[in-house]
Amino acid sequence: xxxxxxxxxxxxxxSALMILIAAALVFFYAPVEQLMGQVQxxxxxxxxxxxxxxxxxxxxxxAGVLYLRTEKEKWDIAGxxxxxISLVFFMVAIIMGSIWARPIWNTWWTWDPRLTTxxxxxxIYAAYLLLRSGLDDPGKRARFSAIYAIFGFFSVPxxxxxxxxxxxxHPVVIGSAEAASQGGFNMxxxxxxxFFFSLVAFSVFFADLLWHRIRxxxxxxxxxxxRYQSYExxx
Amino acid sequence: xxSRLFVPDTFDYMIAGYVVLSIVISxxxxxxxxxxxxxxxxxRSYQDDK
Numbered sequence: 001x002x003x004x005x006x007x008x009x010x011x012x013x014x015s016a017l018m019i020l021i022a023a024a025l026v027f028f029y030a031p032v033e034q035l036m037g038q039v040q041x042x043x044x045x046x047x048x049x050x051x052x053x054x055x056x057x058x059x060x061x062x063a064g065v066l067y068l069r070t071e072k073e074k075w076d077i078a079g080x081x082x083x084x085i086s087l088v089f090f091m092v093a094i095i096m097g098s099i100w101a102r103p104i105w106n107t108w109w110t111w112d113p114r115l116t117t118x119x120x121x122x123x124i125y126a127a128y129l130l131l132r133s134g135l136d137d138p139g140k141r142a143r144f145s146a147i148y149a150i151f152g153f154f155s156v157p158x159x160x161x162x163x164x165x166x167x168x169x170h171p172v173v174i175g176s177a178e179a180a181s182q183g184g185f186n187m188x189x190x191x192x193x194x195f196f197f198s199l200v201a202f203s204v205f206f207a208d209l210l211w212h213r214i215r216x217x218x219x220x221x222x223x224x225x226x227r228y229q230s231y232e233x234x235x
Numbered sequence: 236x237x238s239r240l241f242v243p244d245t246f247d248y249m250i251a252g253y254v255v256l257s258i259v260i261s262x263x264x265x266x267x268x269x270x271x272x273x274x275x276x277x278x279r280s281y282q283d284d285k
Contacts, residue, residue, distance in 0.1 A: 002275055032242060039245035042252035049256065088263045092256050099252040103245045212267050219274045226281035 001222065008211055015208040018201035022048075025194035033185055040185065042100045043173070044194050048202035050093035050118075054156050055206060056086025057125065061153035064146035073221060074214075076142035079149050080132070081213030085206060087125050094118055105169065105182060114170035117159040124152050 026044045033040035063079035066072075097115070098108050109115065128148050135141035163170045171184030187195060 002278065034242055037243040037245035039248040039252070041249050045253070045256055085263075088259060092259050095255050095259075096252045099248050099255065103243065103248050209264075209267070212271075216267055216271050216274065219271065219278060223274050223277045223281065226278065230281060230284060 001219065008208075008215075011204070011208045011211065015201070015205040018197075018204050022194070022198040022201040025197055030191045030194040031188070035185070036104055039100055039103055042096050044198045045202075046093055046096040046100060047173075047195070048198040049089045049096065051199055052202045052206045053086045053090030053093055053121075054160065055203065056082040056089065056210070057121070057149075057153055057156045059210070060086070060149040064149035067142055067146040068150075071139075071142075073138075073142065074218070076145060077214055077217035077221065078210070079145055081210050081217055083125050083128055083149065085209050085213060087122065087129070089202075089206070090118070090122050090125075094122060110169070112170050113162040113166045113168045114159065117155070117162045121155045121159050124155050128152060 022044070026041050030041065030044070032038055059082040060079040063075045063082060067075035067079065094115075097118075101110070102108050128145065131148070132141055132145050135144060162168065163172050169182045171182070173184060173187065
């Protein structure tokens with residue numbers, strides 16, 4: 001149970017290498033954007049972290065469906081792990097976006113549709129962890145978490161399409177931009193390479209972290225079982 | 236012509252963005268490692284008690 005699988009070690013190394021290569025592409029290969037300067041390079045990992053956030057929330061929703069169908073604890077552990085990782089990455093995306101906005105929009109924050117919906121998503125999933133921790137019964141907690149993750153996921157596509165549906169200053173780099181957007185730019189071939197490689201690298205990194213988090217969840221569950229057995233023995 | 240010559244100096248913001256990313260992700264990885272260590276110690280102690 002405590003032994004680390006070789007495949008996981010391989011995935012650790014692969015994800016670390018891919019993140020390093022992505023960073024090298026961002027800093028040394030992609031050119032400096034002429035209007036925004038170096039801060040435009042925040043964009044590559046800002047989008048990649050936001051993507052991991054959305055991916056994890058989707059995984060949590062799927063794990064929720066699978067839990068409700070099978071009632072197997074592993075899906076509850078996977079859902080919890082995916083939400084936890086995604087919350088961290090989505091928070092990083094929001095902070096990085098805010099840092100980018102300061103020189104480009106001349107403000108750290110504005111209640112733009114994208115920023116607002118992203119904040120709502122972050123709060124919805126923060127509430128998932130808080131509400132979950134308030135339930136003692138493991139079965140009830142898992143069912144509640146599964147249903148919450150499924151319904152919570154509806155907020156994610158809303159964030160994604162918000163800049164494509166309504167008037168916003170948030171740039172749409174892929175697809176047609178809203179006329180009011182500020183800070184948009186066209187990507188050349190080297191920028192696209194750095195961008196798409198970063199997305200793949202962070203996806204691999206997410207898979208790696210999720211595997212670690214699932215192992216941790218299983219171990220914690222086993223420890224709880226052993227603790228319960230030990231109490232039963234004593235009483 | 237003007238925009239080609241004048242590239243704004245936003246280097247500090249770029250560094251700030253990547254510093255935040257590195258710190259938050261590192262803290263999260265450390266939290267997983269720490270929780271694993273604590274759970275593994277408890278697991279071993281319960282196994283020894285058996």
